[in-house]
Amino acid sequence: xxxxxxxxxxNQLCFAVYACARExxxxxxxLLKELGLTYTQYVTMLALWExxxxxxxxxxxxxxxxxxxxxxxxxxxxxMGLLTRSRDKxxxxxxxxxxxxxxxxxxxxxxxxxxxxxxxxxxxxxEAEAFRKQITDMLEKVQHIQGDNN
Amino acid sequence: xxxxxxxxxxNQLCFAVYACARExxxxxxxLLKELGLTYTQYVTMLALWExxxxxxxxxxxxxxxxxxxxxxxxxxxxxMGLLTRSRDKxxxxxxxxxxxxxxxxxxxxxxxxxxxxxxxxxxxxxEAEAFRKQITDMLEKVQHIQGDNN
DNA sequence: GAGGAATTAATTGCATGCAATTTAATCGCC
DNA sequence: GGCGATTAAATTGCATGCAATTAATTCCTC
Numbered sequence: 001x002x003x004x005x006x007x008x009x010x011n012q013l014c015f016a017v018y019a020c021a022r023e024x025x026x027x028x029x030x031l032l033k034e035l036g037l038t039y040t041q042y043v044t045m046l047a048l049w050e051x052x053x054x055x056x057x058x059x060x061x062x063x064x065x066x067x068x069x070x071x072x073x074x075x076x077x078x079x080m081g082l083l084t085r086s087r088d089k090x091x092x093x094x095x096x097x098x099x100x101x102x103x104x105x106x107x108x109x110x111x112x113x114x115x116x117x118x119x120x121x122x123x124x125x126x127e128a129e130a131f132r133k134q135i136t137d138m139l140e141k142v143q144h145i146q147g148d149n150n
Numbered sequence: 151x152x153x154x155x156x157x158x159x160x161n162q163l164c165f166a167v168y169a170c171a172r173e174x175x176x177x178x179x180x181l182l183k184e185l186g187l188t189y190t191q192y193v194t195m196l197a198l199w200e201x202x203x204x205x206x207x208x209x210x211x212x213x214x215x216x217x218x219x220x221x222x223x224x225x226x227x228x229x230m231g232l233l234t235r236s237r238d239k240x241x242x243x244x245x246x247x248x249x250x251x252x253x254x255x256x257x258x259x260x261x262x263x264x265x266x267x268x269x270x271x272x273x274x275x276x277e278a279e280a281f282r283k284q285i286t287d288m289l290e291k292v293q294h295i296q297g298d299n300n
Numbered sequence: 301g302a303g304g305a306a307t308t309a310a311t312t313g314c315a316t317g318c319a320a321t322t323t324a325a326t327c328g329c330c
Numbered sequence: 331g332g333c334g335a336t337t338a339a340a341t342t343g344c345a346t347g348c349a350a351t352t353a354a355t356t357c358c359t360c
Binding site for chain 3: 331332333334335336337338339340341342343344345346347348349350351352353354355356357358359360
């Protein structure tokens, strides 16, 4: 590749991923509006539906987000009545996140979102799965470079 | 896939892309710091190094960004002396973006960033290229769903 | 050629993200 | 037990992103 083409936008892996992430987020917007959640709030709820009673630290590790992003976001979800935040009795530095009944029930309303999105996107499940696996591999690769601070 | 696993974070293509984009951006941070650019500013300069004398509209289409994001960003790059913003004489609605000498020269300092990043990421050029192509395909697919508003 | 429709930037308001710092609590080591 | 190091959240400051609205200009149609 010559010196010019290395800097071409279309040759940048980074740009493709960056733009793709934003476009996908926009795709979710109308569906999530029905739930009253933003995209980041939705992803946070996904993590908590899998496992709650976790600390902010653990949740952040799962979502690749730090407390600077999570603290205000969790306070908002708490204000919406979807979860509670309470200090760990064993270690008062930690805050435990627990879903409320309402937060748990929201899962039922969210259950058909992936299906609806796939249809909308015109992706076969196999295509999507193969693609997801590749990005996940990349994600892990990239994350390990970051200095393993997590 | 059962009702539980469809909502698992690890099965979400969206989440993989979303997290990957942010991790990649972090990877760029130390390199871009040397140039004095943020990631979005860097991507904008990439587009302009390929072609300047473009309107905000055209640039936004290229970058998948709207004027709400671009206007303040371009004003900042203008304040840094990298480009100029001027109304199109033929159509006063449009604003033409043009690189300054300093903006053009910055390209020389940026030229080795892709190379350095690849090394850091431990990706072979072939791997990266195959991967980039897939994401680009996905990006186009997703973008066409959005209602072709661009 | 006048007036409503369409187009382009800019603005406003809100929700992230993240680096850096601060605060509070716990750990480790003597 | 006591104190410096470490850890977990919270806070602060800055830079995006985007939806919705506004302002200015041009287009289009009668």
